[in-house]
Amino acid sequence: MEDLELLRDVERTLSIQFAEKRQLLSFDEFFTLFCEEPRQHSRTAAQYLRDTMLHFGTYEVERPEGAVTRYRLFDCPWSDGKDRVVGQEAAQNALFRLINGFARERRVTRLMLLHGPNGSAKSSLIECLCQAIEQYSATAEGAIYRFNWIFPSMSVAKKRLGFGASTRHGALESYAQLDDTEVDARLPADLRDHPLLLLPRDQRRTLIDRLREASRLPEDEPLGEYLVDGDLAPRSRAIVNALMAAYHGDLQRVLQHIQVERFYFSRRYRTGIVTIEPQLHVDAGVRQVTMDQGLGALPSALRNLSMYEPFGDLVDANRGILNYNDLLKKPVDAFKYLLATCERGTVALSNAILHLDVVFLASSNEVHLRAFKEYPDWPSFKGRMDLVKMPYLRDYTVEQAIYDEQIARSDLGERVVPHTTWVLALWAVLTRLQRPHAEGYPTQIRDAIARLTPIEKAELYAGGRTPRDLNAEQTRELRAMLPELLAEGQEQGHYEGSLGASPREMKQTILNALQDRRHWGVSPLGVLAELRELIKQKSVYEYLQLKPDGGYHDYASFIDQVEERWLERVDGELRGAMGLVSEQQYEDLFARYILHVSYALKGEKLYNAATGRYEAPDTQLMGQLEKVWEITGDLDRFRKDLVSRVGAWRVEHQADEIAYRRLFPKLIGTLEDDYYKSQRAKVQRQCEQLVTVLVADDIGEDPTHHGLQAADVERTRQVLEQLTATYGYKVPALREILGAVLKARY
Secondary structure (H helix, E strand, O other), X not given: OHHHHHHHHHHHHHHXXXXXXXXXXXXXXXXXXXXXXXXXXXXXXXXXXHXXXXXXXXXXXXXXXXXXXXXXXXXXXXXOOOOOOOOOHHHHHHHHHHHHHHHHHOOOOOEEEEEEOOOOOHXXXXXXXXXXXXXXXXXXXXXXXXXXXXXXXXXXXXXXXXXXXXXXXXXXXXXXXXXXXXXXXXXXXXXXXOHHHHOOHHHHHHHHHHHHHOOOOOOOOXXXXXXXXXXXXXXXXXXXXXXXXXXXXXXXXXHOOEEEEEOOOEOOOOEEEEEEOOOOOOOOEEEEOOOOHHHOOOOHHHHOOOOEEEEOHHHHHOOOEEEEOOHHHOOHHHHOHHHHHHHHOEEEOOOOEEEOOXXXXXXXXXXXXXXXXXXXXXXXXXXXXXXXXXXXXXXXXXXXXXXXXXXXXXXXXHHEOOOHHHHHHHHXXXXXXXXXXXXXXXXXXXXXXXXXXXHHHHHXXXXXXXXXXXXXXXXXXXXXXXXXXXXXXXXXXXXXXXXXXXXXXXXXXXXXXXXXXXXXOEOHHHHHHHXXXXXXXXXXXXXXXXXXXXXXXXXXXXXXXXXXXXXXXXXXXXXXXXXXXXXXXHHHHHHHHHHHHXXXXXXXXXXXXXXXXXXXXXXXXXHHHHHHHOOOOOHHHXXXXXXXXXXXXXXXXXXXXXXXXXXXXXXXXHHHHHHHHHHHXXXXXXXXXHHHHHHHHHHOOOHHHHOOOHHHHHHHHXXXXXHHHOOOXXXXXXXXXXXXXXXXXX
C-alpha cells in the first residue's frame, strides 16, 4: 500500500538521522568522541552559551554612538525574525562579555541581572537566548551528552558477565544498546551529569593533561571547574560506590552499565532551561527513592542503598540556563541561597551537596532594583550580581521597527497609513528624554546643547538633522558630543530612558486607533487622537506625573510637535508627487554651487559635459543662491570657508559621498524655505484639487462638475497615482490627510 510505504520511508529516515546524530553511545564510544573533540565535549554552561552566541554570528549596525556589534541570534533567524529583540545592542554586548568572562574564569560566579523599565525587552532578550540554545543543541557542533544507568535482565547479565562473576580483562560489551525487553531498570543520571564525572577526579586531570600534551586541547582553553573538580549527583555517586565494591574496584565493569545519551535543551520540557516566576517556592530539594516500585528490578547490590534524587528548578536547569523572572519581586530570603550558590557553584541540601553548572540570569524593573539597593544586604548581593542595563530605546528609527513588525505580523499592513509607526515611535522617544546639563560640556558647544529642544535631541540621536541655527563648526562639535550626551546621567537612578512611554503601551495604542471609526484604518491622526487620551491618565503612568523641564516632559506639546513634523513629511511627499523639487535636489543644487565656487576661487574654467567645452563658473547660479542666503560681508571669505569645510570633510571621509545636508543644514534649510514660499500657492491649489477629486469620486460624480477643468482633473489623477504608487497611501485615507495638511499649513 502506497500510504504505508510513505510511513516506512519516514521511519527509515528517522532511524538514519537517529544513528547519524549519535543519540545513544556506550561509555567507550563517548570517550573516543571526547578525545577526538575535547574542546566541544568539555564545555561548561557558560562556554556552551558563549559558543551559541558565536554560532549565529554577528554584524555591525549604526547606532547614535557609532557602529556597534549585534548578535544575530537576537534576530531569531530560526523563526524568520518572530519575537526578535529590536535594538539593545549595548545589553547584548554586555551579556557576551560577562558570559565570556565566566568561561575564562572556569565557572559562573555571579548572577546576571537585566534591569530596566517595564517593557524594555528584558524578558524578550532572555527568551532569545533560550530559543538559541535550543536551536544550537540540535546542530552537530552543539551536541551535548548526559548518561543513564542500564541494568540488564538476569539472563543477559549472565551471558555478558553479570553481578558476582569473576574479573575479566580487555574490552567488555556495553549494555548501552540493549533492547528494552533485555533491560530490567534504566535510571537517568540526576542533574544531567556530564559522563566524564564518572571518572575519578585525579584520572580526569591526568586525561586533560595528556590531551593538552597531544595538542588536542589548546593550552589557553580553560576547562571548567565543574568538569575538573565536580562530582556526581548523590544517587549516581552511591551507585558507583556500590558497583565498585561489587566488582572489586573494576571500573571497566561499572562503565559497562553506562548509556551515554545526547540531549537537547528544551524550555517546554524544562531540559536545561528553566524560568522561575516570582511566586515563593523552594528551588531545589531531595527525596528518597529506595522504595520506588520502578527500582525493584535493581541488582541486589543496590537494593539496600538509601538513595536520594534531587528535584526542583536548579536541578532541571543544570548545564543550561536558570532564569529568575522579576527576581526582586520575591522576598529576599527566598533567594539568599544564591549568595553561596553563585560563589561556590554548589547548593547545600539537607543531606547532600549538589555540584551545579548553570548560567544564572534574572530580570527586574527599576522600581524594585532601587528599593533593593536600600536593603541592608545589598552590598553582599552586589558582589554576586552583574547588572546589565536595558533602558528604553532613544533612537526613534529603531523604535519604529518594533511597531512595524507588530503590524507586519498582525496582517494590518493594508490598513495602516504611511508614517503611523513613525509618529508613534517619535512621540514615545520624546517622552523618555531628559534636559541635558549643558554646564558639563566644553564652553564652545555649551550654548548649543543648552538650546537643544526635545525634538532636536531626538533627531540628533536618530542620526538626522541638527538644529538649523548652528553653523558648520557647531554642528560638527555637537555630533562629536553625541556619545557624551547619550552617557549623561546613566549612572543615576532616574537616567534617561528609565521613564517614558513603554512599547507595550504604544502597541496597544495602535490597536485602539484601529477601532476608532472616525479615522480610516490606523492613521497618524488616529494615533495622535489616542495619545491625547492617554496623557490624561496621569494617575496610571508615572512618567506623566513629571513636571515640564525646559520643554522636556511636556507630553501634550510633544503631540503637537510630532503632528507638525508629520505634516511636514506629508507636504514634502505631496510636492514630490507634483514633480516639484525633492530633498535630494536641494543637495544636488548645493553641490553644483560648491563646484562652481571652487573653480571661481581658483580662477579656472570647468568642463561642461553637455556642451563639450570648458566654461567659466556660473556666476548667475552662485549669485541667486547667495541672495537667498542674504550673505553680508566678505563674499570671497564666505565662499572659501565653505570650500575648506568640504575639503576637511573629504579628508576624514575619503570613501563616502559628501553629506552636504549634515555639513550645511542651515544653508540647505534656507533654500528649502525659500522654494517652499515660492511654491506655496501652487501646492495649496493642488491639494485642494486632490480633495475635490476624492470627494467627487466618493459620491460618484464627475470632478468637472465641481469647478475643475478636464486638464486639472487629469493632472490631479496623476498626482494621486504618485501618492498611492510611490508613497504608499491608500485612497480612502488621503481625503482626511490632505484636509489636515490644508488646515494646518495652508
